Amino acid sequence: MSCLSFYLENMRMPESERALKRAEAQLMLKGKLIKIDIEWGWANPVGGFMREEEYLQSLHFNCLRLSDDSFVNMSLPIVLALTTKIRRQSGASPNVGLVSPNGDLVGILRSVQVYKHNKEERIARTWGTTAPGLPYVEEVITPAGSWLIGGDLEVLEPIQHNDGLxxxxxxxxxxxxxxxxxxxxxxxxxxxxxxxxxxxxxxxxxxxxxxxxxxxxxxxxxxxxxxxxxxxxxxxxxxxxxxxxxxxxxxxxxxxxxxxxxxxxxxxxxxxxxxxxxxxxxxxxxxxxxxxxxxxxxxxxxxxxxxxxxxxxxxxxxxxxxxxxxxxxxWVAAYDIVEKKMAFFDPSRAKDFVFISGTKMRTYARNGENPPDGFMCPGGWNVLVKYYESLQVEEAVQPPAVFSA
CATH class of the missing domain: 3.40.50.620 (HUPs)
Known part of the structure; x- marks a missing residue:
């Protein structure tokens, strides 16, 4: 389920109405979504990408004030970034069509508001640090545009990943x-x-x-x-x-x-x-x-x-x-080497327990080693091993890099 398909659940727009809105959206200024933009979900009561007032409440108070003066927790801003070029074009446009990463027209953002994307403030308030190397910051925020656009979201097509899941x-x-x-x-x-x-x-x-x-x-x-x-x-x-x-x-x-x-x-x-x-x-x-x-x-x-x-x-x-x-x-669980199974850690017999971290678990799988019996069900472990085997196959067939001055 993605952000767009979550909103579709609340709308249940008839197919005939969607066809009209799709034709309308074709004439609008287009904003292209990146992969992460369609991964938000379960965000009720947010009705679209946040306008500035919602953004500031989320960023500084970790919650939103609703129309009845009650509060709902919302600690992460759900926002859509714009480049300066698109921002100039959107100045006279009240509505924007949304295009998925693969080029499909999937939604409309109505009654839009464009406001400044102060990246340093967003990073500092969310992570408590602006140190370089934060994964989400480097992948999403740093390369994002300098403007944010918010509005009411209408969904034209639900997102299907077609991955068997x-x-x-x-x-x-x-x-x-x-x-x-x-x-x-x-x-x-x-x-x-x-x-x-x-x-x-x-x-x-x-x-x-x-x-x-x-x-x-x-x-x-x-x-x-x-x-x-x-x-x-x-x-x-x-x-x-x-x-x-x-x-x-x-x-x-x-x-x-x-x-x-x-x-x-x-x-x-x-x-x-x-x-x-x-x-x-x-x-x-x-x-x-x-x-x-x-x-x-x-x-x-x-x-x-x-x-x-x-x-x-x-x-x-x-x-x-x-x-x-x-x-x-x-309750902390660890591997009990006496009982040969996962059990809740008992400090009185600490020497009988081994902690297997996620890093160690991945190292086992990557090297083709088996964890102790009773650590993971065989079916689940086989999936993990096959995943790392597939990565090794992919690496083996990659062509060598060619560098030139």
Missing amino acids: DRHRLSPRELRKEFDRRPADAVFAFQLRNPVHNGHALLMNDTRKRLLEMGYKNPADDVPLDIRIEQHSKFFLLPISSINVLEDGLLDPETTVVAIFPSPMHYAGPTEVQWHAKVRINAGANFYIVGRDPAGMSHPTEKRVLYDLDHRKKVLSMAPGLEKLNILPF
């Missing part, structure tokens, strides 16, 4: 409907940033057990699958490996819903984790498991972590607009 791109409304069908009296979500292993399954199964002990009859878990956007890497295998966790019986398909969460990854620490939590509320979740280091990263120029590991959980417990979400503690 569209069936898992469920909208918030579709997810709520699915939770009602189960029926689930509690929905808990866990933010993942690595391929799913048995420790994640242990944590989710234990959370279900704890909710049952609290009196809930049928808690269900949402397994969100970020297709993470990082500089030079994109782990597209995550959805498949997570599905293998279901197929191998580590998670119960009757109480687990697999859905892809559409959002570009910023690695903006406490600021971004509010966005991750807020959109889970839109999708029906009322319990949220805060991981050990969600949305965190190493400092790009210094040998330290960029954000305090405890601040994400503390911020979520205080953030305006997230009062409906119950924050669940994260």
